[in-house]
Amino acid sequence: MPPIPRSTPEIVETSLTGLGLLNTPIFNKGTAFTEEERDEFSLHGLLPPQIGTLDQQVARRLKAFRSQPDAFSKYTFMRDLQDVNETLFYALITRNVEEMLPVVYTPAVGEGCQRFSEIWRKPRGVFLSYPNQDRIERILNHPRYDGVRCIVVSDGERILGLGDQGAGGMGIPIGKLALYTALAGIHPLSCLPVFLDVGTDNEERRNDPLYLGWKHERVRGPEYDNFVDRFVRAVKKRWPHVLLQWEDFAGANAGKLLEKYRNQLPSFNDDIQGTAAVALSTVLAAANATGMPLREHRFLFVGFGAAGCGIASFLELALKHAGLSDEEARSRFYAIDRPGLLMDSTPGMHPSQQPFARKASETESWQHMPDGGVSLLETVERVRPTVMIGVSGQPGAFSEEVVRAMAKHVERPVILPLSNPTSRAEATPHDLIHWTDGKAIIGTGSPYAPVEYNGQTYRTVQTNNSYIFPGLALGIVAARARRVSDGMIMAAAEALAAMSPTVKNASAPLLPPLDTLREVSWNVAVAVAREAEKEGLTALRGADLEASLHATIWEPVYLPFKRRRG
Ligand SMILES: NC(=O)C1=CN([C@@H]2O[C@H](COP(=O)(O)OP(=O)(O)OC[C@H]3O[C@@H](n4cnc5c(N)ncnc54)[C@H](OP(=O)(O)O)[C@@H]3O)[C@@H](O)[C@H]2O)C=CC1
Numbered sequence: 001m002p003p004i005p006r007s008t009p010e011i012v013e014t015s016l017t018g019l020g021l022l023n024t025p026i027f028n029k030g031t032a033f034t035e036e037e038r039d040e041f042s043l044h045g046l047l048p049p050q051i052g053t054l055d056q057q058v059a060r061r062l063k064a065f066r067s068q069p070d071a072f073s074k075y076t077f078m079r080d081l082q083d084v085n086e087t088l089f090y091a092l093i094t095r096n097v098e099e100m101l102p103v104v105y106t107p108a109v110g111e112g113c114q115r116f117s118e119i120w121r122k123p124r125g126v127f128l129s130y131p132n133q134d135r136i137e138r139i140l141n142h143p144r145y146d147g148v149r150c151i152v153v154s155d156g157e158r159i160l161g162l163g164d165q166g167a168g169g170m171g172i173p174i175g176k177l178a179l180y181t182a183l184a185g186i187h188p189l190s191c192l193p194v195f196l197d198v199g200t201d202n203e204e205r206r207n208d209p210l211y212l213g214w215k216h217e218r219v220r221g222p223e224y225d226n227f228v229d230r231f232v233r234a235v236k237k238r239w240p241h242v243l244l245q246w247e248d249f250a251g252a253n254a255g256k257l258l259e260k261y262r263n264q265l266p267s268f269n270d271d272i273q274g275t276a277a278v279a280l281s282t283v284l285a286a287a288n289a290t291g292m293p294l295r296e297h298r299f300l301f302v303g304f305g306a307a308g309c310g311i312a313s314f315l316e317l318a319l320k321h322a323g324l325s326d327e328e329a330r331s332r333f334y335a336i337d338r339p340g341l342l343m344d345s346t347p348g349m350h351p352s353q354q355p356f357a358r359k360a361s362e363t364e365s366w367q368h369m370p371d372g373g374v375s376l377l378e379t380v381e382r383v384r385p386t387v388m389i390g391v392s393g394q395p396g397a398f399s400e401e402v403v404r405a406m407a408k409h410v411e412r413p414v415i416l417p418l419s420n421p422t423s424r425a426e427a428t429p430h431d432l433i434h435w436t437d438g439k440a441i442i443g444t445g446s447p448y449a450p451v452e453y454n455g456q457t458y459r460t461v462q463t464n465n466s467y468i469f470p471g472l473a474l475g476i477v478a479a480r481a482r483r484v485s486d487g488m489i490m491a492a493a494e495a496l497a498a499m500s501p502t503v504k505n506a507s508a509p510l511l512p513p514l515d516t517l518r519e520v521s522w523n524v525a526v527a528v529a530r531e532a533e534k535e536g537l538t539a540l541r542g543a544d545l546e547a548s549l550h551a552t553i554w555e556p557v558y559l560p561f562k563r564r565r566g
């Protein structure tokens with residue numbers, strides 16, 4: 001792969017000195033401050049005499065990281081490091097992506113959110129709580145946020161598959177933005193994690209004396225909508241070009257907020273659109289691997305909320321691009337949600353589910369459950385899906401019976417248990433490989449160790465939106481795109497699909513290895529920015545767009561410091 005262009009290093013100019021400098025994570029170099037810098041910034045005596053290098057610091061921290069007893073301790077170790085020295089934090093991640101990703105991101109970030117109040121140390125990001133709603137503008141107007149170019153916001157109601165985590169949900173915007181920087185090179189000071197604290201319906205959290213969020217039931221209805229609206233209006237006023245990424249909102253709010261705001265500012269919902277892009281790339285790669293073209297596949301979803309509806313919409317678009325009529329494309333989808341197979345007779349569906357509901361008449365001769373619904377097993381037997389996608393957050397939803405039934409009818413079943421974290425996956429690769437006699441083509445939301453079966457080693461890819469959102473954000477921010485179109489999401493998916501090792505070798509892994517995520521993000525960013533240019537969504541053109549992409553890249557390296565006086 002061609003090397004990613006880097007922006008030219010600069011000099012850091014600051015008036016901070018002594019402990020003030022050492023306690024500012026974005027400036028802190030710790031033992032790597034040079035002799036001259038120690039003179040200039042009054043650092044003598046605060047640091048041991050040996051002058052270190054970033055390489056040595058990375059080696060030291062890596063050793064300490066590896067000596068942590070478990071994933072949660074590693075997560076806290078990394079959160080602490082981020083609050084002490086950001087350059088070192090990002091150097092450690094970028095040099096060890098495969099090892100660090102499961103810690104700063106899923107699955108460990110899940111426990112990080114559940115135990116957020118227990119491990120809270122230092123402020124990071126902005127908490128906007130419902131009782132503080134009159135102060136939103138004032139809070140965001142602080143000069144410390146002058147450089148913000150992208151925001152990831154959550155209200156903590158659907159944290160991975162772990163449900164309502166209240167204020168602990170802040171761990172997700174922090175983790176996502178860490179990947180903006182680590183994987184796409186967006187400057188840490190451009191990134192602002194925001195948490196909208198509207199209370200929590202998680203009683204365990206509310207009853208926890210250590211809980212740090214607003215101890216109140218979730219605010220819902222018009223009060224919730226108005227609160228979010230005040231936030232978005234304040235954001236638009238403060239930073240007219242900022243990118244707003246919605247993350248881990250519960251099903252009903254996720255789709256509603258995206259539709260309401262996507263035409264008001266550059267904005268995307270990662271669970272709906274980022275997930276759709278990575279799932280589409282994975283399915284395109286699986287089509288290469290199975291030799292069965294996309295247009296011949298039948299898709300069965302288990303869990304049809306924000307992520308499920310998003311994936312289905314983009315797969316449908318791709319089927320139409322592949323030449324299917326609207327009707328033919330729609331006919332390839334079956335969606336199981338809590339009531340079973342979604343049919344036009346199913347009560348209480350939300351608007352994004354309805355278009356994918358099947359006609360009840362179609363299932364007249366099928367076996368029905370006592371409540372009139374159709375089960376997953378019955379749907380598998382009748383439909384013979386070639387691709388089964390799990391986004392339900394229900395561990396065990398892909399039971400042995402269901403998987404064996406699917407494998408009976410399909411030579412290479414494509415099975416994607418995408419729910420996170422690991423404890424919420426619909427099935428494990430180990431089980432899927434055993435139940436399908438090694439025939440399943442698998443993508444999981446969180447990472448898994450390779451599986452040994454019949455003397456062969458099976459590796460599964462991580463079908464996670466982390467392949468998409470960092471590059472998508474870089475493309476949007478660098479292009480200063482006015483909006484985020486479906487075309488830009490599709491461009492991201494196609495850029496990733498083009499990098500699938502299956503393009504050259506059908507038996508290779510579906511997605512590029514995790515340690516190439518920086519290259520992936522760069523390619524995704526370029527494709528997204530070019531699509532914005534093509535659709536007239538950016539004022540930047542050709543060489544200017546290219547230059548802006550390059551200039552946006554920040555590297556975790558130590559720069560020389562100069563004292564600002566007066
Ligand atoms: N790999 C990746 O990149 C991503 C993975 N995900 C994962 O997908 C999962 C779902 O996310 P998201 O779609 O945003 O969440 P939603 O809450 O919007 O959707 C989940 C859906 O599953 C339904 N459901 C619950 N129980 C069952 C069941 N037993 N059988 C069938 N359906 C069921 C829910 O119904 P009800 O509302 O009634 O509970 C809901 O409609 C999460 O675990 C998340 O971590 C999400 C985004 C990206």
Ligand SMILES: CC(=O)C(=O)O
Nearest residue numbers: 160248271420464465
């Ligand atoms: C990966 C992700 O965004 C989720 O599980 O919600």
Ligand SMILES: [Mg+2]
Nearest residue numbers: 247248270271
């Ligand atoms: Mg998410």
